[in-house]
Amino acid sequence: xxxxxxxxxxxxxxxxxxxxxxxxxxxxxxxxxxxxxxxxxxxxxxxxxxxxxxxxxxxxxxxxxxxxxxxxxxxxxxxxxxxxxxxxxxxxxxxxxxxxxxxxxxxxxxxxxxxxxxxxxxxxxxxxxxxxxxxxxxxxxxxxxxxxxxxxxxxxxxxxxxxxxxxxxx
Numbered sequence: 001x002x003x004x005x006x007x008x009x010x011x012x013x014x015x016x017x018x019x020x021x022x023x024x025x026x027x028x029x030x031x032x033x034x035x036x037x038x039x040x041x042x043x044x045x046x047x048x049x050x051x052x053x054x055x056x057x058x059x060x061x062x063x064x065x066x067x068x069x070x071x072x073x074x075x076x077x078x079x080x081x082x083x084x085x086x087x088x089x090x091x092x093x094x095x096x097x098x099x100x101x102x103x104x105x106x107x108x109x110x111x112x113x114x115x116x117x118x119x120x121x122x123x124x125x126x127x128x129x130x131x132x133x134x135x136x137x138x139x140x141x142x143x144x145x146x147x148x149x150x151x152x153x154x155x156x157x158x159x160x161x162x163x164x165x166x167x168x169x170x
Contacts, residue, residue: 003035004033004056031048035055038058038061039058040060041058043058043063046067052071059078061081064086068088072092073091073092079097087107088106094114095115096113097116098118099117102121103122107127114136115136119141124144124146127147134154134155134156
């Protein structure tokens with residue numbers, strides 16, 4: 001089984017300052033935290049861009065204003081996570097559990113959310129422009145004021161979703 005790189009996980013657990021310094025020193029290393037258990041971890045503002053976070057457990061984790069751009073979060077558990085203003089540009093969220101996540105003002109432009117469970121999530125003013133939401137479950141999701149321009153919503157479940165003032169061009 002492919003597991004998280006123990007060095008990367010230890011560095012992250014030492015806190016934000018250590019992590020930021022290490023990432024600045026090694027900009028080309030793509031951290032591997034796949035399958036790690038970081039449930040309820042405080043990763044506010046953390047730079048996890050281009051990281052392998054496949055099957056990671058981030059249940060109820062704090063990822064406010066974190067950088068997850070181009071990260072692989074496929075099959076990850078982000079249920080109840082705080083993702084306010086988080087950068088998820090072009091992130092891979094295939095099959096990811098985002099139930100009840102707070103994604104207000106998050107940037108998910110160009111993200112891959114095929115088959116993701118986004119039920120009861122708060123996506124108010126979130127940017128889902130050009131996102132791939134094929135088969136995604138957006139049951140009771142709050143998308144008020146969100147940008148869904150050119151998003152692919154084929155086979156998506158939008159039952160009881162709130163789309164007030166949402167942008168659905170294209």
